Amino acid sequence: MxxxxxxxxxxxxxxxxxxxxxxxxxxxxxxxxxxxxxxxxxxxxxxxxxxxxxxxxxxxxxxxxxxxxxxxxxxxxxxxxxxxxxxxxxxxxxxxxxxxxxxxxxxxxxxDLSTDRTALDHIIESGGFISAPTGSAPDANLILVPKEVADAAMDAAACIGCGACVAACPNSAAQLFTAAKVAHLNLLPQGQPERWNRVQNMVDTMESYFGSCTNHGECEKACPKEISIDFIALLNKDYLKAQWKNRKLESQRG
Amino acid sequence: MSPRSNISARFDTAPDPLDGRVPPGPIDSKWTDHKFDMRLVNPANKRKFEIIVVGSGLAGASAAASLGELGYKVTLLTFHDSPRRAHSIAAQGGINAAKNYKNDGDSVHRLFYDTVKGGDYRSREANVHRLAEVSVDIIDQCAAQGVPFAREYGGLLDNRSFGGAQVSRTFYARGQTGQQLLLGAYSALMRQVHLGSVKLYRRTEMLELVLHDGRATGVVARDLVTGEIRSFSGHAVVLATGGYGNVFYLSTNAKASNASATWRAHRKGALFANPCFTQIHPTCIPASDEFQSKLTLMSESLRNDGRVWVPKELDDTRTADLVPESERDYFLERRYPAFGNLVPRDVASRAIKREVDAGRGVGPIKNGVYLDFAESIERLGPKAVEERYSNLFEMYERITDENPQNTPMRIYPAVHYTMGGLWVDYDLMSNLPGLFVLGEANFSDHGANRLGASALMQGLADGYFVLPYTIGNYLAPLLGAAPVSTDDTVFAEAESTVRDEIKRYLSTNGTHSVDWFHRELGKIVWDNCGMARSTETLEKALTEIPPLREQFHNDVKVLGDNESMNQSLEKAGRVSDFLEFGELMCLDALHREESCGGHFRVEHQTEDGEALRDDENFAYAGAWEFNGVGAPPTLHKEPLEFENVHLAQRSYK
Missing domain, CATH: 3.10.20.30 (Beta-grasp domain)
Structure with missing residues (x-):
């Protein structure tokens, strides 16, 4: 052709x-x-x-x-x-x-077509992890993860960090990227101890580099892994809750 | 002239055997005892040691994160724009571990046994046993990090089978296991970057290893954005820079994967072991045309539910659906009833090649065989099959425009993994003190053939659970010694070598692009040192590579300058190294007068075409010493002793 x-x-x-x-x-x-x-x-x-x-x-x-x-x-x-x-x-x-x-x-x-996407790394650095120093883990099957939870976490974890969501967004927001990582870790039982700090730190870091989300939805359409915009709702919910959660009482949940 | 007499002029053999420094004692307590015997660096002293890690894949990221957690001062260099891009990310199928969660008879000893056998008895027993021992810790570690492994409905971990094993011991995260494990290691790494214990340099490519009094004390690297040439000094250097599969140009490796870090260490004296042990993966999408830039792997896990077949008739031009069951040859099931479609990779690749060579290939250019899911879809339902392999099916359809749910996949073998690498001792240290080599970059665990789902296991074993112990043993006596200053002449000399090399490429002003040379080299090594090798083809390659290398240095065209991003310049250095490495790979293949694992010499096969080893003469790791470009190298032999696994003709029948 x-x-x-x-x-x-x-x-x-x-x-x-x-x-x-x-x-x-x-x-x-x-x-x-x-x-x-x-x-x-x-x-x-x-x-x-x-x-x-x-x-x-x-x-x-x-x-x-x-x-x-x-x-x-x-x-x-x-x-x-x-x-x-x-x-x-x-x-x-x-x-x-x-x-x-x-x-x-x-x-x-x-x-030319090459850009510097280090800002995405900075978001991960600020909280996109579970603190589990090498050697300290219990037997893997001691942590039960319901299949639906594991599947949903995997859907979010499929993000490849390319930045298409940012490029497609009229505001150059990185909400979908951040939400994907927050959802992956916050959905899992292993991610609960750092849940509120994680979302707070990651969102704050994100906002220091990127624009704000105004729900255009362009990110979801551009995403090569078709990560759902629903995870942004989860991000917002957790971010909001993180503002008032008394983290000392977390284990009292029932 | 007989081939034997011809080859003796091509290299020297060192008189003394090479010592792998394997600790004494029974195989199942060596590692435990060794951990106790090794020297320790106390927590307060760890911060006095600086360690340079090159590469951010599974091995490099897990090592840098773990060393940072221990308190060492770590510098990590990656030539990617982010550590998360490393090619470990592309591993699909899974990671092995001897958890025996399936209650099907697995154990550390069985994983050890399968791996030694799968490697066709060319690996070091003690290393493989340690790998099997720590495999269980890896799964624990990754699960704790939040790697979303596949689960059963009760919340427990799921497993599947892989080639070369009769148990289900492979943990997986859809068809993206490498991605999820790498993101786990990457997140642990970024946590340490945030805490300041790891200093990360992106888009920074190591171009020289620096030695001082025979010890590895640093590297010289180029900033790929500004062109700045920079020295990094430390108490030890860790290379985790992957394999050399791209010497073939077309492979399943990422485009930038290269052998430069290990090759440049080799030029400085590090021994390169078993370069001819290359793995050709049986299930890749067949090449379609000249412009093809890389080959795409379809995970081995597909062989759990896919059946490999060709039409029985030669030159059958019917489409798959028109070939009745009775006219199909499920040749893997027929030839290897015990393992069937799940024979190891080397065995499957050769069997597929034989069918295609015989004229039973399928597809527009008859260069593939079918991998058919019809029976599984009927047995399990389309939804269950979809759930297991959806992303692989999608990837296949995107590339070929065919849906494997309706039409069988077409597959053909392609270069995928390299078992050879820098020689290391039991502590993963090369013969150069202070130079450690991890993951695919070393030669240690897979012998002549790697089993599926074992690369991820080895990368993480080395980085999380081996190096953090063994590096302390090396560093402890160096307490109080400052790293060599980057103002020292050894760094100045290495920097000027790098600058001269860059100037040379930029001023050659030849007629062919770097990629042109890479493609030419790829054709030579694939045709002559690929799935089948002979004295004749290898001699041919050894005659053709040196003139191509000379032509490269006189005729390559690299435009632009050093002071900005220049991707042709980056590639020029890598291809220059491949042009030297390729020659060693072919020489190693020529000298190894036996067939084993991925190394198949047509002169050495059994009556039914299986690899025929020569344990009497070749039960050793062949580690080569560099004596100059084009000069005969020196072969050092590390004898391999099999005290726990009985040496036998490998059979999967």
Missing amino acids: HLKLRVWRQAGPTATGAFESYDMPEVSAEMSFLELIDELNEKLIEANKEPVAFDHDCREGICGSCSMMINGQAHGPSRGTATCQLFLRKFVDGSEITVEPWRAGAFPVIR
């Missing part, structure tokens, strides 16, 4: 960027989108032009490295699909495709 690409080129974090157009007259519909960029880069190198920088690694939709706005959609047109798992058969022959980096204040551009 024949495709035209408009790709964002930016030499460095402080450089001014601009779109450049490239013609790809003969590509196969069986190619993945990243293989299209590989092919473009080979052509650019041949013409003594610097290749397009972009983040990618596993190409199986699990590492969360790839991150492209394709025609204004995070990871492109396929639902529940990361850029690396998007195939050209999803595009119309002869069309023009616009490719940009994630656009968010918290994700500064490093070069």
Whole structure:
């Protein structure tokens, strides 16, 4: 098939960027989108032009490295699909495709399509864990986790940390990312002792980097793992409760 | 000239055997006794020691987190933008542990036995036994961290079976077990980063190992965003940088996975053991075309419920649904009735290759075999099958546009894992004092073939439960010694080596891209040192690699500069290392005149085509010493003694 690409080129974090157009007259519909960029880069190198920088690694939709706005959609047109798992058969022959980096204040551009997503790590650092130092764990089957709970926690834990939710959000909010981690840990029995501190710290950290959530729901649509926006409701509920919970009385719950 | 006489000029053999420093005593008390015998560093003194960890996958993240918890000052380097991206994340099927929760006869001894046998008797018994012992602690640790393992309705942990075992000992989190275990280790790591005990450097790639008086004392790394070349100094260096499967260009490894950290340590004197032990995973999506950038694995767990078959007729062009039951050959079940579709990976891969080579391959370019779920769907219902494998089915459909619920999957083997790696002793220390090597980067536990669901086990065993003990044994006598200053000449020299190398790539101004060279190398090693190897093919590879390497250095085109993100420049260093490593891998394969595990020499097979070992001459780990690029290396042999597992021809029939 024949495709035209408009790709964002930016030499460095402080450089001014601009779109450049490239013609790809003969590509196969069986190619993945990243293989299209590989092919473009080979052509650019041949013409003594610097290749397009972009983040990618596993190409199986699990590492969360790839991150492209394709025609204004995070990871492109396929639902529940990361850029690396998007195939050209999803595009119309002869069309023009616009490719940009994630656009968010918290994700500064490093070069071309590559951005700095360290802010997501900072959210995890502030509470996205269960404190269980190595060696201190009891036998795994001493902690019973009802199947429904384990399944729901797994649904949330499937987040790959790509940042598509932030890129898709008109407010550049990171609610879905944060909610996914909070829900994964707060749903599980192991996560209860740190539940209220976790949600408080993670939300506070999130708000120091990212915009606020106003329930647009774009994040859920963009998420390559189709993580449910319901987890944001759970995040909000726990965050609210954390404000008045007397944490000393937690074990009195009944 | 006979092949034998030809090869003797290619390397020297060291006169003395290599000592793995395995502690004395019976196999099941070695580790317990050794833990007591090792020197300790008291809690207040731990903060006086600085440890550099390179790599943030399961082994690196778990090690850095555990060392940080103990109180050591840890520096972690990862070339990713976040530690969570490491390729451990892509492991699908599960993690083994000898919990015997299924009441089906599992035990530490059985896991140990299966692993030694599965490795075709080319691993070090004592290491494997320790691995089996700590496997149970790993599950406890991960469950406590909140890893959402699959559960039974009563809330207890669920298990499934994997290849090479007749018990169900594999714990899993849907088809994303690697992801969930890595996120567990990553969250423990980030907790330590927050507490200040681990200093994390992202997008920072190690390019040199630094030695001082023969001890590993630091590394030189490049900041992949600014190009800054920087020295890091410590009392010990831990490499957890994964395997070298990408030497084949097409593999299931992530695109950036590489051998540079281990290869550069090798160039500084670390021995590289058994590089020819590479694992070809039987169930991957077949390659479709020239532009293909990587191969995608379909988890081994699928062989629990999928049946492998080909049409009995040669060149059968009917679609799967038109081939009646009587005209199908379920060749794994036929040839290996005891293990059936769950034979180990090396055995399955070779059996599949044989069918495709014989002309019974399926698919548009006849390069695959079927993996069929029809019977399981009928037995369990589509919903139960869907629940077990939904994400794998989705991934398959996304890539091939076919739904495995209706049409059987097509699969073919692909390079997946590398059992070889830097040689380490029982304490996971290389022959260079102070250099520890963990996970896939070392050679220690899997022999010539790794069993499914054992890579995650080994990475976490090394990081959570082995290194935190053994590193203290090395550090204790160094109390009071400051790390070597980064102003020392050893660091200045290493930095200038790195700068010169970068300058060289940027000024070559050749005609071919780095990827072009990588692809060419990949073709050479896959065709000649892939699933079947012979004196002829290996000699061919050894003749073709050196000129390609020379051409690379004269003709590579790397545009741009060092001072900004330059992904071609990053790849140039990695491919340059693969061009040296590939030669050693082929030499190792040529010298090992036997077949074992993933190493199949066509000259050495049984009458029915199974791998034929030569225990008399090759029951050793072959650890190579670097003597210069293109110069004959020196082979050090660590004899392998089997006192607890009886050496036998492996049979899965």
